Amino acid sequence: MRVRQLILACISGLLLPLCFPKFDLGLLAWVALIPLHIALDSATRRRAFWIGCLTGTIGFTGIMVWVVTVMTTYGKVPLPVSSVILLLLTAYLGLYVGIYSWSVVWLREFLPRYGIFFSPCVWVSLELLRTYAFSGFPWSLLGYSQYRELEIIQVADHLGVYGVSFLIILVNLTLAEMLLWLMPFFRGFRPKKLPWELATITSLLMLLTYGYGESLLTGSALPTPKGVVTVGLVQPNIDQVMKWDSAYRDETMHRFDRLTGQFGETTDLIVWPEAATPFIFEREKDYQLQLMALADRAKAPILFGSPALRFYPDRRPYLLNSAYLLSADGTILGRYDKHHLVPFGEYIPLKSSLLFFLDKLVEGIGDFEAGPGGTTLSLTPKATIREDGTSVPSRPVKFGVAICYEVIFPDLVRQLAVNGAEFLVTITNDGWFGHSSAPAQHFSMVVFRSVENHLAFARSANTGITGAVDPYGRILHATGLYTEESVRVTIPVWQPRTFYSRYGDVFAYGCVVICALLCLISLLRPKEPVHGTTAITPV
Incomplete structure (x- = not known):
């Protein structure tokens, strides 16, 4: 038996x-x-x-x-x-x-x-x-x-x-x-x-x-969406070994420039992956100017990941895993700081006491602190053109950002819907996973976050899978792994407030x-x- x-x-x-x-x-x-x-x-x-x-x-x-x-x-x-x-x-x-x-x-x-x-x-x-x-x-x-x-x-x-x-x-x-x-x-x-x-x-x-x-x-x-936004998603396929090597900074930025340029001036928002910049954006003036010039050529705001350096009251430094929204005129429209960090990947739990002897399981640039969470950002899509040639001004649209690991937490994403998000964006770097099943498993969870809140999701990943999901979980686009691609998707914006979003x-x-x-x-x-x-x- x-x-x-x-x-x-x-x-x-x-x-x-x-x-x-x-x-x-x-x-x-x-x-x-x-x-x-x-x-x-x-x-x-x-x-x-x-x-x-x-x-x-x-x-x-x-x-x-x-x-x-x-x-x-x-x-x-x-x-x-x-x-x-x-x-x-x-x-x-x-x-x-x-x-x-x-x-x-x-x-x-x-x-x-x-x-x-x-x-x-x-x-x-x-x-x-x-x-x-x-x-x-x-x-x-x-x-x-x-x-x-x-x-x-x-x-x-x-x-x-x-x-x-x-x-x-x-x-x-x-x-x-x-x-x-x-x-x-x-x-x-x-x-x-x-x-x-x-x-x-x-x-x-x-x-x-x-x-x-x-x-x-x-x-x-079904309710009618209030409008649509056109999102350009960049998958640069930067090797993890090269990502933080200062010798490859210019090559990395050139790749982002080339892929972003493929959208022309037709997008309302351009999204780069998590930690896209191989430098701390706020501390590198020359690269800041490069990014501003790139946004100006695209005539669209760029959402990109970059570490942010901050200091404790005693002047000890710490990092935030952040997503910046840079407008076409070079203004920072907003920033979201990752709230739910990856244990043993971005920080060591109980490092000051029990686990002082451990180091992170993945190499990076340092330990991170958690942000406040629940932040929404705002952009104004391009004006729509009527059949008679006249333009209709667009209204500001709010959207929520989840960085990498955060998208697997249902309530964390729900908070973005509660705070008024009309569509959702996630940026990630799944290059750590190699050619394993993890990137596909990670992407599958985005489908549920869309269905739970009936909000469209756009996803930009460094090495894949980059794509978009509509408010009912239909996958609109999904790239392969380890490909260099620019993806343009059009997704609906609205605030349906499902039962799950409310309760x-x-x-x-x-x-x-x-x-x-x-x-x-x-x-x-x-x-x-x-x-x-x-x-x-x-x-």
Whole structure:
């Protein structure tokens, strides 16, 4: 029995990475966890926990093998050490699957037949915990596997990505319960009672979800955008080895100049990637003049990434990972400072106390401090020309910026919508990931941020993937990796304010409340008395 359970757990673990990019077999997610749920049948709680940990560790190792590339290629960490670090990280993530598996067995014991209904709530609660615990790491939440299934993911405008994860777990659980009900037939035994309640609820929720998504994507009652902006996205494909080498500064700027020049004067906004300038913009007067001249030729503001140098009260320096909006006339229209930094990449947590002996896993120019977050910037698109040749002046448009890692945090991007953003921009440098699956996984999360808030997203990446997503998650353009490209996209601007934008992760927190109530009821419920046995003497 134990060997069978281990094999089933391993099968689910091996199937999970196939659900995400680069494999992109998203529909497989709806059945990938069936083997795990079958393995949990008749398992003890302790065994269920370890079975789940095994599934999670194998699955996350396959999903996140790119971590080794980051550490060995750019962090100069020896391969054996980086492999151990990867396994420690994936074992930590596997704990969440282990806790979920434990809860499945516990719910079966606590509320026979009906306790299993609450298992998806546990999964969602654990995903929410993973989003915030230890600064948060919500990479490849189960719902992200469906970023190409547009009809299914529209429900994220109410429930967030967690709602899609809920449905996937519910379907896996229902199919597993149906298989467990059928198995005795093949063995000649009388089957358990048909789990028709679970099957009915699952079918109803899936029909409602698909119907809602279909109505949004094909309905004629959709709100009309207030206008459009034309965005020029630059993918320079600068090698990480060259990026901060002062000898290549002029070559880097020449490449940006050439790629930006391909847009002519037809764009409302030009976007360069994260840390695009190989220098601190505010401290390099000569390069400032180059950038101003470039913006003047383009006749459009340029949003570009550059470190910003600041000082503590005691005059110690620190850096901000910033995005500047430079107008065509050379004025700085605004700046956004990255709020959620990458632990061990942009800073070392607890460096002043526990982890003083560590250095960053990727090479860069120093440690960063977090910005305030939630900042929106503003631009005025070019005037539109009517058919009669007269021009219509444009109104200012607000947009939000997320830098790299920030786009994987749903609530952080939601705050930009709350603050009035009419479209969204993310700039990133995925060159650290090499040719791994990470850039595609990173890009897939942008789709959900668009659907959750019904705001278009434009994305500029150093080495790819650069592209745009419309307010309903349709990918308008996506470049390849390690290509040098200029991409022009036209995206709608509006302020739809979805349920998710207004209220955030109420669904996920609702799942947490349900789990907390179940635990409380379990603690308060009186224990069943243990009856003694009386020996019967045969006559």
